Amino acid sequence: MSSPIRILTAVPICDGHDSAINTINLEFIRHGIEVIYLGYHRPVTDIVRAAIQEDVRAIGISSYNGGHVEFFASVVDLLRKKGADDIKVFGGGGGTITHDDAAAMRRKGVDEIFFAGTSLDDMVKFVHRRYGKPRAKRLRPKSFDQELAHRLSDIEQAYGTGKRKRRMSNAQRRTQMTKIANRKLQIANPKVIGFTGPGGAGKTTLIDELVLRFLHANPKGRIAILSHDPSVIGEGALLGDRATMINSQDDRVFMRSMATRGQAGGLSPATQDCLALLAQSDFDYVIIETVGTGQEAMPFQKNGIVNSTVLVMNPDYGSRLQLQKIVMLDLADIVVVNKSDLQRARTAHTEIEQRLEQNRPGRRKLGEGRDQLLVDTVAKRHRDSGVDRLFELIANR
Ligand code: B12
Ligand SMILES: Nc1nc2c(ncn2[C@@H]2O[C@H](COP(=O)(O)OP(=O)(O)OP(=O)(O)O)[C@@H](O)[C@H]2O)c(=O)[nH]1
Ligand SMILES: [Mg+2]
Numbered sequence: 001m002s003s004p005i006r007i008l009t010a011v012p013i014c015d016g017h018d019s020a021i022n023t024i025n026l027e028f029i030r031h032g033i034e035v036i037y038l039g040y041h042r043p044v045t046d047i048v049r050a051a052i053q054e055d056v057r058a059i060g061i062s063s064y065n066g067g068h069v070e071f072f073a074s075v076v077d078l079l080r081k082k083g084a085d086d087i088k089v090f091g092g093g094g095g096t097i098t099h100d101d102a103a104a105m106r107r108k109g110v111d112e113i114f115f116a117g118t119s120l121d122d123m124v125k126f127v128h129r130r131y132g133k134p135r136a137k138r139l140r141p142k143s144f145d146q147e148l149a150h151r152l153s154d155i156e157q158a159y160g161t162g163k164r165k166r167r168m169s170n171a172q173r174r175t176q177m178t179k180i181a182n183r184k185l186q187i188a189n190p191k192v193i194g195f196t197g198p199g200g201a202g203k204t205t206l207i208d209e210l211v212l213r214f215l216h217a218n219p220k221g222r223i224a225i226l227s228h229d230p231s232v233i234g235e236g237a238l239l240g241d242r243a244t245m246i247n248s249q250d251d252r253v254f255m256r257s258m259a260t261r262g263q264a265g266g267l268s269p270a271t272q273d274c275l276a277l278l279a280q281s282d283f284d285y286v287i288i289e290t291v292g293t294g295q296e297a298m299p300f301q302k303n304g305i306v307n308s309t310v311l312v313m314n315p316d317y318g319s320r321l322q323l324q325k326i327v328m329l330d331l332a333d334i335v336v337v338n339k340s341d342l343q344r345a346r347t348a349h350t351e352i353e354q355r356l357e358q359n360r361p362g363r364r365k366l367g368e369g370r371d372q373l374l375v376d377t378v379a380k381r382h383r384d385s386g387v388d389r390l391f392e393l394i395a396n397r
Contacts, residue, residue, distance in 0.1 A: 003160030004034045004236060004259070005131050008051045009060040011040035012071045017064035020094065024062070027120040029236035033127060036257050039243035044071065046249045048078040050242060051087050053254055055149040057131040058111070061091035068093055069101050069108075076109040083142030085109075086135055090126075092118070145254055148281055152256055152274050159270040160261070190224075190283045192275070193394060194300040196266060196328060197312035199292020202338035204244045206312060206379035206387065207287055212247040213391040214285060221284040225255040226275060230291045233262030241289065254283070266290030266299035279305050295325045308397050310334045310390075315348035323355045330359055333372060334393060340376040340386060349376055 009025055011018050018040040025035045036054050038047060051059050063071060072089060079085050092114035097105075102113035111130065114123055141147035195203045207225065214223055225248060231237030237259035242248075248255055256278075260268045267290055268274075278286045288306065290299045300306040311332035316339075323329060335356060337348050356372050373393055377386035 003157045006034045006056045007058050008036045008056045010038035010042045010047050012063050013043045015065040016040050021062035029238050031124045033236045034259050036239040037243050044074045052084050053149050055153045058088040063093040064096050069104050072105050072110050073108040086139050155273045156270045190286050192279050192286045192306045194288045194306040194309045196290040196293050201312045201314040202379045203289050203312045204241045208245040208247045209387045222252050224278045224283040224286045226288045227257050228291045231259035266293045266297050275305050298327050308333045312336045312338050315342050315344040320351050335374050337376045338379050341378045
């Protein structure tokens with residue numbers, strides 16, 4: 001079985017018309033395509049950086065506010081400049097793109113423009129026909145990010161085609177790590193931090209705020225993010241975290257979005273190996289975000305590559321009884337009560353504090369017991385003091 005086609009979609013800068021692309025995204029996903037959605041009001045540089053890091057097959061742009069001939073051409077030109085012209089460009093903009101404009105855009109290297117009245121089915125067929133086959137030949141990577149992106153694709157594809165077992169043994173992983181280490185990527189020793197928690201608790205928003213603080217605190221540092229969204233084997237997925245992560249669209253941030261491709265528990269079959277590769281690469285921090293998880297989830301292996309784990313909780317988890325059932329409350333190094341602006345947050349803090357108290361050294365009948373940290377945040381507020389505190393805790397761990 002071949003891996004799903006991965007494409008990136010976006011709406012250009014100064015354009016808020018996202019309703020068309022949202023409809024098209026959903027149709028693509030329904031037909032087995034993995035769509036990394038970057039959002040609206042996006043500059044050429046963000047689109048090209050994301051496409052290279054995500055190593056997509058093509059970029060689909062939806063443009064309504066004019067300037068499309070120049071905008072599409074700039075995307076094609078920048079891809080060429082970056083040595084990434086194996087990533088193709090296509091798109092539409094209803095009646096705002098005339099047939100003459102479309103002809104000019106094709107001459108400048110755009111693959112296809114879709115006009116008003118085209119059926120969604122025709123667009124899906126186009127993507128499968130044009131981008132469904134594997135690339136004939138890989139271009140030699142021109143940059144560190146490009147090389148890393150290609151290797152992450154190789155790992156993901158090997159799992160997709162069944163060439164690699166669903167989970168490697170530790171011995172196999174060590175061999176793989178040695179092979180990776182022997183290649184040319186610089187070796188570093190980054191802090192690897194795992195973020196998990198229920199769907200919608202604010203993990204992505206929080207990570208983006210932490211990235212902003214990191215970029216300010218370390219003027220030359222680099223950070224990698226491995227982000228997950230759910231999908232079923234052989235089906236498509238909406239990988240939408242980039243649309244929320246505004247601060248993370250930066251040359252010093254390498255971000256990769258992965259679909260779980262049928263694996264339960266919050267991560268993808270290829271995650272461990274992709275994480276191993278990132279952890280061996282030249283980053284100060286590697287951040288991993290799971291999909292929204294349930295009570296039983298414990299996505300990060302004990303003594304694995306992840307150094308610290310952060311459980312992001314929504315204040316609205318139910319009652320104290322629910323807290324007894326959340327396995328990660330025993331395992332996380334830091335527990336965050338996000339959305340502290342909400343009414344129930346104060347009660348949530350007290351209840352979770354009491355729950356963590358049961359894990360403290362001396363309180364546990366079995367095992368050693370541990371000191372866990374509890375932090376309240378409002379991730380959607382800029383300059384939130386709780387997020388500042390979380391950043392300090394992570395930086396000093
Ligand atoms: C809906 C709409 C809005 C909504 C947007 C909602 C949203 N969140 O998207 C609202 C009301 C908010 C809005 C606001 C504005 N709008 Co408006 N809007 C439209 C409208 C009516 C429909 C666009 C649409 O979504 N079509 C549905 C899609 C699915 O169909 P389609 O356009 O025919 O596209 C086909 C293909 O091209 C293809 N396609 C499209 N994109 C892509 C991408 C890919 C990857 C692929 C494969 C295919 C593809 O899919 C369709 C298949 O049949 C158009 C007029 C029109 N009839 O086109 C004006 C229009 C685009 N808007 C216009 C304007 C001027 C504005 C405003 C500036 C108005 C104002 N003065 O405030 C603001 C700007 C908003 C902003 N921030 O950018 C103008 C643009 C004029 C121009 N460029 O010269 C238009 C053309 C109206 C007009 N005739 O004046 N708008
Ligand atoms: N009120 C409030 N809303 C927030 C806060 N932080 C995030 N949100 C909102 O919560 C919603 C979900 O945020 P995300 O960051 O996407 O949550 P997530 O945990 O990454 O979601 P999944 O990846 O889908 O599990 C968004 O609408 C955010 O704007 C907060 O501190 N307070
Ligand atoms: Mg998220």
